[in-house]
Amino acid sequence: MAHSIKLFLTLLLTWNMVSMVVMARPLMMTKSTLAARLKADEEGSKCWDSLFELQACTGEAILFFLNGETYLGPGCCRAIEIIEHQCWPAMLTSLGFTPQEGDILRGYCDAAEEDDDHN
Template structure:
């Protein structure tokens, strides 16, 4: 059995991790991990709302960082699609202005 040794060139993983976006992606991944309970409630109890920060993390991680990340956290592709669709809709929904009394 041949043993792979690290080459002198950076690996594909190292290259992906060193992009200018990677710091933001790691921060968002931490944020996503902190809202995993909220995501579980979304599916388990039929909650119809995810917090703004949670949706932002899902949206950016799915679109700009690592699209397969939710799958790596144990969510099925269908669940990942539901979360992506929900959070994409939340991101594009116009904010409702506050009406003063």
């Protein structure tokens, strides 16, 4: 009998502590919708189109690092620029590139765009 009372009190105390922790936690009230976070509006279609373009030029990006080829096509660079600057800055890392590789790709494409602007 004493064991069951001890168990009951332990469970009651645990439940009470957990409920206080949950009630004391501030709720994060974000006003952004899933559509806004995914950039699913009309302007966001550019983001999704760029993501598909990036998928098509993944081979170029891999060869860029494996063989040391210093060329990415303009479509590939355009996709990287749009995704990194206007859409989802962390997208390249979620696609398997390290943050350093993402920085290198972005830097290469930014420099290539500047060269095109000067010519």
